[in-house]
Amino acid sequence: MGDEVQIFEEYLKKHALHLTAPRETVLRTIFGTHEHFTADDLIAHLGRAGTPVSKATVYRTLALLSECNLLIEHDFGQGKKYYEHASELQHHGHLYCSDCGRISEFYDPKLNGLQEKIARQEGFDPTHFVVKIYGRCADCTAKRNRREAESTA
Amino acid sequence: MGDEVQIFEEYLKKHALHLTAPRETVLRTIFGTHEHFTADDLIAHLGRAGTPVSKATVYRTLALLSECNLLIEHDFGQGKKYYEHASELQHHGHLYCSDCGRISEFYDPKLNGLQEKIARQEGFDPTHFVVKIYGRCADCTAKRNRREAESTA
DNA sequence: GTGACATTGAGACTCAGTCTCAGTCTCAAC
DNA sequence: GTTGAGACTGAGACTGAGTCTCAATGTCAC
Helix, strand or coil: CCHHHHHHHHHHHHCCCCCCHHHHHHHHHHCCCCCCEEHHHHHHHHHHCCCCCCHHHHHHHHHHHHHCCCEEEEECCCCCEEEEEHHHCCCEEEEEECCCCCEEEEECHHHHHHHHHHHHHCCCEEEEEEEEEEEECHHHHHHHHHHHHHHHC | CCHHHHHHHHHHHHCCCCCCHHHHHHHHHHCCCCCCEEHHHHHHHHHHCCCCCCHHHHHHHHHHHHHCCCEEEEECCCCCEEEEEHHHCCCEEEEEECCCCCEEEEECHHHHHHHHHHHHHCCCEEEEEEEEEEEECHHHHHHHHHHHHHHHC
């Protein structure tokens, strides 16, 4: 934290924009946690914290933070976007449990190298990679097995 | 083609559902091409072909086809879903050009093996993998280079 | 043919995200 | 300190993909 404020401020200055109070509030709230969050989560959180910021401003700020690569947008196919800190993105993908909706992460440097290679082979100039593995997490698999055992018992 | 009709019919029978005329029209239209498409594309296409099917029925049929694994849903973060034939999915990922929006594909068996391994390591029971590479395609890179050369000339 | 239940289309609805606009703020120039 | 250009804000209207509802219709086992 602190770093992000500086990067954002520089980006804004470069584009003749200002670091205003609402923008700083949004920035500090986002980088005060390490969770995946949705715009809605953030708006609710700001409201609860007694520093409400309007929906339009939140969306505008999220767009700016994505533009300056401090934030990455994700889509898990539920009709809403998830955001996460870009600094945490290096070499990691997501495991999405279709049963409980939990999102976990994995790190694998090999995967990124392979993707970079593939992109170049196809004449593609890559900006970022998204790897998502859909399925069932260990907890839900265990739960389901227990339920099945009970129902046949 | 033909195969899909049979698989779908069996799936419907198993769930005490019927293969009706609108469902068959949707199915045949989808498996008559090899493109990525959106629900909207499909509805428009059906209308143009003189075999209109209502929006609700199209969405319902798409959901059924996804359930019986004939179709796979994709999300490229534009607020709408893309569909593609599941039979064409083996070992392939997508390259999405942020400039022109074109979606191309790549095949790499190594990538799938690596993902399967990662999922198992995390105690995850995977159903499917999604790999998306965002960036700029060869055409758009060339176009952009040309434009830059012209503007500095 | 009948009844139970699946299916349909039209259109109302939902909800995440975008747009508009009038009022406010910022900041460099004077 | 004042001014003016233009950035910024919040409220709420709007958009559009996708879902839901419901009355009418179709399907099929009996």
